[in-house]
Amino acid sequence: MAKELKELTPRSVDYSQWYQDLVIKADLAESSAVRGCMVIKPYGYAIWEKMQRQLDDMFKETGHSNAYFPLFIPKSFLSREADHVEGFAKECAVVTHYRLKTSPDGGVVVDPEARLEEELIVRPTSETIIWNTYKGWIQSWRDLPILCNQWANVVRWEMRTRLFLRTAEFLWQEGHTAHATQAEAEEEAMRMVNVYADFARNYMAVPVHVGVKSANERFAGAVETYTIEALMQDGKALQSGTSHFLGQNFAKAFDVTFTNKEGQQELVWATSWGVSTRLMGALIMSHSDDNGLVLPPKLAPYQVVIIPIYKSLEQRDEITRYIQPLLSELKSRGISVRYDDADNKKPGWKFSEYELKGVPVRLALGGRDMEQGTIEVARRDTLTKETLPYEGIADHVAQLLEDIQANIYQKALDYREQHTITVDSYEEFKEKIEEGGFILAHWDGTPETEEKIKAETKATIRCIPLLGDKTPGKCMVTGRPSAQRVLFARAY
Amino acid sequence: MAKELKELTPRSVDYSQWYQDLVIKADLAESSAVRGCMVIKPYGYAIWEKMQRQLDDMFKETGHSNAYFPLFIPKSFLSREADHVEGFAKECAVVTHYRLKTSPDGGVVVDPEARLEEELIVRPTSETIIWNTYKGWIQSWRDLPILCNQWANVVRWEMRTRLFLRTAEFLWQEGHTAHATQAEAEEEAMRMVNVYADFARNYMAVPVHVGVKSANERFAGAVETYTIEALMQDGKALQSGTSHFLGQNFAKAFDVTFTNKEGQQELVWATSWGVSTRLMGALIMSHSDDNGLVLPPKLAPYQVVIIPIYKSLEQRDEITRYIQPLLSELKSRGISVRYDDADNKKPGWKFSEYELKGVPVRLALGGRDMEQGTIEVARRDTLTKETLPYEGIADHVAQLLEDIQANIYQKALDYREQHTITVDSYEEFKEKIEEGGFILAHWDGTPETEEKIKAETKATIRCIPLLGDKTPGKCMVTGRPSAQRVLFARAY
Structure with a gap:
């Protein structure tokens, strides 16, 4: 690629x-x-x-x-609970036959004689x-x-x-x-x-x-x-x-x-x-960002990738030997690590590949690093890199993975906080909803008002939060009493 | 129960x-x-x-x-490989529709307007x-x-x-x-x-x-x-x-x-x-046997069950405290153990329950055992039990689990060896196949002969073994050359 x-x-x-x-x-x-x-x-x-x-x-x-x-x-099971069938009937895959047969032209057709007495629904939920x-x-x-x-x-x-x-x-x-x-x-x-x-x-x-x-x-x-x-x-x-x-x-x-x-x-x-x-x-x-995936270390298939930078296959082998104790040490700490010494791809290609795949930490090491006792450490979440002493690098990586896990959570939390507003009038709501994000607003608790808001703004009530501000107020649409602010947004 | x-x-x-x-x-x-x-x-x-x-x-x-x-x-995919479709067509579940609708009588029916252009087969293999x-x-x-x-x-x-x-x-x-x-x-x-x-x-x-x-x-x-x-x-x-x-x-x-x-x-x-x-x-x-499951320790959900034998809830609590270090020690060795101190079931009930469920090792311990420093150890595979010193019991259990794993393999292997015979004439084959077990016999390599044997004896060729005797011979049915003995049996 x-x-x-x-x-x-x-x-x-x-x-x-x-x-x-x-x-x-x-x-x-x-x-x-x-x-x-x-x-x-x-x-x-x-x-x-x-x-x-x-x-x-x-x-x-x-x-x-x-x-x-x-x-x-069985189809009859779905209809036993009225709301349940109402919710799922329109999107059911239905099995009606249990056999195919070959047709005279050599193709296969459904065997009309193998019709089920009662149709079976492929479970939409169980x-x-x-x-x-x-x-x-x-x-x-x-x-x-x-x-x-x-x-x-x-x-x-x-x-x-x-x-x-x-x-x-x-x-x-x-x-x-x-x-x-x-x-x-x-x-x-x-x-x-x-x-x-x-x-x-x-x-x-x-x-x-x-x-x-x-x-x-x-x-x-x-x-x-x-x-x-x-x-x-x-x-x-x-x-x-x-x-x-x-x-x-x-x-x-x-x-x-x-x-x-x-x-x-x-x-x-x-x-x-x-x-x-x-x-x-x-x-x-x-x-994730425009360069690719950003994965939290706790769910990344590889948490660390190590890429040797070499001028000859001999030098590659030398790096491979040099790096073994580090590989073992990372593995013994339960850190999943991939050493990519494939010769048919250049380091630059590998760098962008692992960036695209969201590997949290990338280590790179060449001949000069071996001489000088250094290693390059890049983190995916901030797209920053630095050259560090090789000694003690396993400790550093272990800490870095924790930092990355915490940092991307904080970043997502900051984004959310910056995109959560409180609104009191429906006019303002209609304006602000265009900008995206969560809006905390009062609602009178009726399906009618919720449907009106959805029809006019494409926003839905995501939830009535269990924690946070429980102050009562007045519905932004109808002015009727509201028990607490609820969370609105446009949603996937 | x-x-x-x-x-x-x-x-x-x-x-x-x-x-x-x-x-x-x-x-x-x-x-x-x-x-x-x-x-x-x-x-x-x-x-x-x-x-x-x-x-x-x-x-x-x-x-x-x-x-x-x-x-x-998609149905058309199955037919692309001629033998493949031949093998699976007769047992395919076929999805023909993607929606249900409510009928006037309140039930649900398949919506005839939601018919798939091409039927979908629920995978029999992929x-x-x-x-x-x-x-x-x-x-x-x-x-x-x-x-x-x-x-x-x-x-x-x-x-x-x-x-x-x-x-x-x-x-x-x-x-x-x-x-x-x-x-x-x-x-x-x-x-x-x-x-x-x-x-x-x-x-x-x-x-x-x-x-x-x-x-x-x-x-x-x-x-x-x-x-x-x-x-x-x-x-x-x-x-x-x-x-x-x-x-x-x-x-x-x-x-x-x-x-x-x-x-x-x-x-x-x-x-x-x-x-x-x-x-x-x-x-x-x-x-397994007439008393229930026998599970190999490596696949048993619980490898060990411990049952306290008590006369009062106070005594039960005493046993529970006494047993804690053993529970920890077994767990730290990676042995899965269940301590069943439920009060609504008697020890005898529990004994037969865990026997039925194939738990490899059962430990039981009462007031007298605590005094005397003993514990009862029962193994599921041999249905034997003995009273042993409490001290060092974790070592014993660890070894016992290995012994049970080896023993049930050996038992199954002995059974198979005792039920594997070599036969040279088709007359003998027809007689012996009634007794069950594997029969090693010569076969001429043709589907016709195999089908004849199957039709007449319900036995099939389970496989042409990769290891073992490779001496050529003559087909027991046709007398034609046979490259090696093959393994016959009646099968599930």
């Missing part, structure tokens, strides 16, 4: 094209031959695997186990099939809680798709829990949205607001939806993870009851919660 | 029912509401996760990266969609090899299903590699079947034969299929993993060429290889 092929459309010219360029050129993902379905390439998948591993550890620490439920959902299963698992209060998670693919037939952000098929995890009491289920839903917030902040280095969704934006079938909301560099919000208190809606729909300690039958309480490969979009858009 | 509910049908009475009972009662999996699709329950999934983690490490050590390709395959993608990734020899793996669900519409062994949807990994030369691709296919054999022997404790499939049993679209074959306790063989040298078949079908070092265009060489949740069936049927 020649240098110019790596160049991205600058964000200031066309943010959307920049994103698309970056996802493709950094080898994260690409569109497939199947409408709306993506191929996640090895480098992109390596980041997703790091996310998965960390989230999975966090789920297990909070008492959850993984399980696996069927890809297919509440229905899981609650139908839980019915068999739950008899008494002793069987509760059930704390399951699954890592799976789901399909929602979206018409306008964008790599990672909105695809017909995506990868996600979905937690589904069953509880004896309302309080316990509410606590669980809250626990998990906070796990997501912790993960976003401390691993992805993405600051997020935690809040409750308004009724309009609630998950289809939920009583309450909690969300984490992040702000991208173009001033648009991205919903990054949701956790739902489902009340007894699915227990009712699938007749799941338990005998409580007093010997009475009660309906079971539920939650579900999920994050998806959409997080990849949040990660990319929060930190 | 009362004691009698845990009892399994003995293997000698009905092996197939024993298997079914065990899978259900040990909480490994169950059938779902969707025909042929299973639910993998948390305990079963925990074993699968251990398998995944280990295999994934082995794939990465051999240079592979994970990626993800679409769930759906060669076609992946080679269509690789076309865009490969221009020059510098782009090769490509060494990708994906962990995914696949669907093959099987009519007769059995939990783990044959299900309509199953989980698997599929490696798909692209190479510049035939030799390199052949080496890769061989490398991966040996990785599978290594995993089966050293982690699952399942002895396997490594060999080549006859043409009849080859993967649809492969030039050569390598396989690992295990023998279950009922004398039936189970194909446990396959690795395919695909030649240039998929490169031809999807027009994937590269410029070689001499500047000429050549077709790319391919392999694919996979193991699935079927391995769970192999694991269960290789070692």
Whole structure:
């Protein structure tokens, strides 16, 4: 790949094209031959695997186990919960046949005799099939809680798709829990949205607001939806993870009851919660720049790359020997490091390649460095470099990775703070929303007002924040009472 | 669950029912509401996760990266490779529509206006969609090899299903590699079947034969299929993993060429290889007994369970305090241990529960043990127990886990050796095949003879072994020349 092929459309010219360029050129993902379905390439998948591993550890620490439920959902299951089917019916992939046959012209056709009695839906989410299963698992209060998670693919037939952000098929995890009491289920839903917030902040280095969704934006079938909301560099919000208190809606729909300690039958309480490969979009858009990806060290497939600068293969071998103790020391500290001594690419090419791929720290070392006991250290987040003593460099790198993790979080937080304003009049709101960013404003709590604002400004209520200013006021549109300011933005 | 509910049908009475009972009662999996699709329950999934983690490490050590390709395959892709479509057409789940709508009676129906222009097949395997993608990734020899793996669900519409062994949807990994030369691709296919054999022997404790499939049993679209074959306790063989040298078949079908070092265009060489949740069936049927699962320590979700025997809650707390240093010591050695002090179940119940679930080592400790400095140690594989000094018990347990791993492998190997015979006449073959087990016999290498044997005896050629006796001989059926003895069995 020649240098110019790596160049991205600058964000200031066309943010959307920049994103698309970056996802493709950094080898994260690409569109497939199947409408709306993506191929996640090895480098992109390596980041997703790091996310998965960390989230999975966090789920297990909070008492959850993984399980696996069927890809297919009988059509009749979906319609058992009225809001749920309403929310998903329009984007369902439907399996109607189970066999192909060869046609006289040598092609293959669907065998009309192999029609399913009941159509199967490729799961858009698994509440229905899981609650139908839980019915068999739950008899008494002793069987509760059930704390399951699954890592799976789901399909929602979206018409306008964008790599990672909105695809017909995506990868996600979905937690589904069953509880004896309302309080316990509410606590669980809250626990998990906070796990997501912790993960976003401390691993992805993405600051997020935690809040409750308004009724309009609630998950289809939920009583309450909690969300984490992040702000991208173009001033648009991205919903990054949701956790739902489902009340007894699915227990009712699938007749799941338990005998409580007093010997009475009660309906079971539920939650579900999920994050998806959409997080990849949040990660990319929060930190990256016109030179390429910027990855937080905690999720980078390689945290450090070392590039030898040599004039001959003999000198390369000399550097390779010289560098071995450093490689071992970095690895022994749990730092993932790649030594790239490939001879068919020049150092300059490698520099821009790893810049594009967002490797947090780049070390480069040539003959003179060996003589002088130095090494060049470049950091991806600030695009700065310096020459440092070789001795003690492992300590320096370890510290630098921590600094980078903290710095990119701070940078994203600063951006968000600079792009969050408080507005009191609807006139000002309509003007300011054009500039992007979060707007904290008063709202009367009605779906009608929310819909009017959305229709006129394309802004939605991202959430009713759980923390922060709780002062009541007056709705900017209707003047009616407002319990607290809510968070508006245009969103992905 | 009362004691009698845990009892399994003995293997000698009905092996197939024993298997079914065990899978259900040990909480490994169950059938779902969707025909042929299973639910993998948390305990079963925990074993699968251990398998995944280990295999994934082995794939990465051999240079592979994970990626993800679409769930759906356009119907026209499948037909590009003639043998491939022939092999899979009869068991394809077909998506024809992308939307539901509510009907006047309140139910949901498929929206006839939302019919796909081209039907999509839920992947039964991914060669076609992946080679269509690789076309865009490969221009020059510098782009090769490509060494990708994906962990995914696949669907093959099987009519007769059995939990783990044959299900309509199953989980698997599929490696798909692209190479510049035939030799390199052949080496890769061989490398991966040996990785599978290594995993089966050293982690699952399942002895396997490594060999080549006859043409009849080859993967649809492969030039050569390598396989690992295990023998279950009922004398039936189970194909446990396959690795395919695909030649240039998929490169031809999807027009994937590269410029070689001499500047000429050549077709790319391919392999694919996979193991699935079927391995769970192999694991269960290789070692388990009439009391329940027997798990190899390397794949057991808990390797050790500790059960306190107490007369009062005060005494329980005393044991709990007493046992803490042992728990820490076991954990610090990387031994997974569960301390079960639940008060709502009696020790006897717990003993049979963990026996059913195959926990390799059970420790039990009561008031008298604390006084006398002893502990009871039971091993699951031999169903034996002894009282040992408490001091130094962590060392003993660590060694015991190794012994159990080795012992259950040896036991399975002994069983296989006792059930492998050499036969020279077809008369003897027909008699002996009724007893189960592997039969090594001469075969003339023709599909016709193989089919005749299968039709008359239900036995198939499991593989042409790569190792072992290579002496030529005469086909037991036709008397024609045979290059070497091949391995016959009735199989799952």
